[in-house]
Amino acid sequence: MGRWQPNARGRLEQAALELYRERGFEQTTAAQIAERAGLSERTFFRHYADKREVLFGGAQSLETAFADTLAAIPETAAPIDAMAATLESVAELFADRHEFARQRQAVIMANTELRERELIKLASITAALAATFRSRGLSAPAATLTAEAGSAVFRVGFERWVDQPGDRPLADFLRETLADLKAVTAGE
Amino acid sequence: MGRWQPNARGRLEQAALELYRERGFEQTTAAQIAERAGLSERTFFRHYADKREVLFGGAQSLETAFADTLAAIPETAAPIDAMAATLESVAELFADRHEFARQRQAVIMANTELRERELIKLASITAALAATFRSRGLSAPAATLTAEAGSAVFRVGFERWVDQPGDRPLADFLRETLADLKAVTAGE
Numbered sequence: 001m002g003r004w005q006p007n008a009r010g011r012l013e014q015a016a017l018e019l020y021r022e023r024g025f026e027q028t029t030a031a032q033i034a035e036r037a038g039l040s041e042r043t044f045f046r047h048y049a050d051k052r053e054v055l056f057g058g059a060q061s062l063e064t065a066f067a068d069t070l071a072a073i074p075e076t077a078a079p080i081d082a083m084a085a086t087l088e089s090v091a092e093l094f095a096d097r098h099e100f101a102r103q104r105q106a107v108i109m110a111n112t113e114l115r116e117r118e119l120i121k122l123a124s125i126t127a128a129l130a131a132t133f134r135s136r137g138l139s140a141p142a143a144t145l146t147a148e149a150g151s152a153v154f155r156v157g158f159e160r161w162v163d164q165p166g167d168r169p170l171a172d173f174l175r176e177t178l179a180d181l182k183a184v185t186a187g188e
Numbered sequence: 189m190g191r192w193q194p195n196a197r198g199r200l201e202q203a204a205l206e207l208y209r210e211r212g213f214e215q216t217t218a219a220q221i222a223e224r225a226g227l228s229e230r231t232f233f234r235h236y237a238d239k240r241e242v243l244f245g246g247a248q249s250l251e252t253a254f255a256d257t258l259a260a261i262p263e264t265a266a267p268i269d270a271m272a273a274t275l276e277s278v279a280e281l282f283a284d285r286h287e288f289a290r291q292r293q294a295v296i297m298a299n300t301e302l303r304e305r306e307l308i309k310l311a312s313i314t315a316a317l318a319a320t321f322r323s324r325g326l327s328a329p330a331a332t333l334t335a336e337a338g339s340a341v342f343r344v345g346f347e348r349w350v351d352q353p354g355d356r357p358l359a360d361f362l363r364e365t366l367a368d369l370k371a372v373t374a375g376e
Contacts, residue, residue, distance in 0.1 A: 078375040116308055123307050144344050145369045152336035156329060181333045185373045187266040 009047050009057060011037040016054040017100070020107045025051075025114060052117060055104060059121045065090050067128045075136050079143075082136075083129075083150040084178055087157075091171035098166035105162045126151040153177045197235050197245060199225040204242040205288070208295040213239075213302060240305060243292060247309045253278050255316045263324050267331075270324075271317075271338040272366055275345075279359035286354035293350045314339040341366045 015036035019028040030051050034044040048054050069089045073082045094101060108114040126147050133143035157177035161170045203224035207216040218239050222232040236242050257277045261270045282289060296302040314335050321331035345365035349358045 080373055080375050116304065119307050119311050120304055141344060141348065141365065141368050142372055145340060145365070145372045148340035148344065149337075149369065149373055152333060152340065156332050156336065160329065177329065177333070180329050181337065182373050184330055184333045185268055185337055185370050187268050 008037070008039055008043055011039065012044060012047060013054055013057060016051065017103050017107065020055075021103060025107060025111045052114065055108065055114065056117060056121060059124070062090070062093070063121075063125045063128050065093060066125050067132045070129060070132045071135070079133060079136075079138055079146040080149065080178075082133075083146055083153075084175070086129075087150060087154060087174045087178070088171045090154075091169065091174055094161075094170045098161070098170075101158075102162050102166070105159070122151055122155060125154075149181060153181055196225070196227055196231055199227065200232060200235060201242055201245060204239065205291050205295065208243075209291060213295060213299045240302065243296065243302065244305060244309060247312070250278070250281070250309075251313045251316050253281060254313050255320045258317060258320045259323070267321060267324075267326055267334040268337065268366075270321075271334050271341075272363070274317075275338060275342060275362040275366070276359045278342075279357065279362055282349075282358045286349070286358075289346075290350050290354070293347070310339055310343060313342075337369060341369055 012033055016028070016033045019032055019036060028051060030044045030048075031041045033051060033054065034041045037044075048057065066086060070082060070086045073085055077085065108118050129147035129150055130144045133146055134140060138146070153174055157174040158170065160177065161168075161173040200221055204216070204221045207220055207224060216239060218232045218236075219229045221239060221242065222229045225232075236245065254274060258270060258274045261273055265273065296306050317335035317338055318332045321334055322328060326334070341362055345362040346358065348365065349356075349361040
């Protein structure tokens with residue numbers, strides 16, 4: 001390992017996002033990202049497997065945050081209420097990330113490979129939530145369906161949050177989207 | 189184009205499934221699939237881009253069936269009821285496919301690349317349903333959420349159908365799974 005670089009991951013992430021927006025994802029190389037961040041290519045590959053993964057560096061910690069938050073909610077709560085509380089708590093992680101999330105979303109939506117990687121990330125979070133619900137004693141179909149409902153709310157609510165100026169917190173959009181899902185499934 | 193081969197696609201599909209189960213997906217080649225089906229490798233590539241796509245030959249027609257069925261349902265129906273009717277109608281396409289679906293599911297679940305391809309197929313169906321709901325005048329969030337709910341019901345209900353002996357039709361499982369989703373979101 002070379003010498004420690006302060007916040008290398010954050011710098012690479014920011015540099016990658018700038019370059020993807022300027023030149024497009026396909027036209028950008030790991031070497032260019034490293035250069036823009038003022039770091040070596042070796043440092044890039046010490047932190048990320050490839051240029052795609054720079055946009056998914058937070059995926060594992062987001063999944064862990066979802067599962068750990070749900071696991072900590074009292075089991076007396078109805079599953080959908082535990083899901084709602086989990087969504088609102090996880091939303092706090094994005095408190096200062098609106099501009100970053102907006103730029104990242106634009107890059108991802110413009111590229112099939114990145115959209116697919118994002119799908120896989122969300123499916124992995126859904127599976128982690130379903131496993132946590134089962135470990136709380138919920139039956140398999142109900143666990144999966146509650147996790148799927150939570151995941152759909154996160155996906156749709158997140159897009160609504162990203163699409164607006166950003167004065168209102170993500171939690172508001174997730175709460176509204178869950179209310180919409182409840183209305184839709186109730187046939188309203 | 190060479191001479192016409194009767195039901196070449198069906199024969200390649202069946203041969204691929206047999207080989208994937210016998211040897212595993214990674215260990216099977218397109219040439220071996222063609223040979224097992226009694227066809228040439230050229231014929232294989234006339235029908236499928238690669239050995240993965242053999243398992244997804246029905247994806248486009250399934251998506252079209254979902255969208256066309258939904259489009260034909262009277263707009264007076266509540267969106268979730270239109271979604272339910274669509275699921276039950278599409279389920280009829282699988283009337284004689286239980287054994288095939290069971291084998292296909294086992295192959296897909298055993299391989300990360302195939303699981304990801306299946307996710308992408310389902311996301312594409314979800315997007316087609318959301319677009320159809322919007323063209324029926326539903327607002328964007330409600331359209332997406334109803335499509336996401338329908339897609340989750342299809343995924344979970346399909347797995348429940350595949351996991352049992354197969355005497356009961358897919359439509360039964362989809363109906364029960366939708367009832368479960370309604371109960372879950374209502375906080376029951």
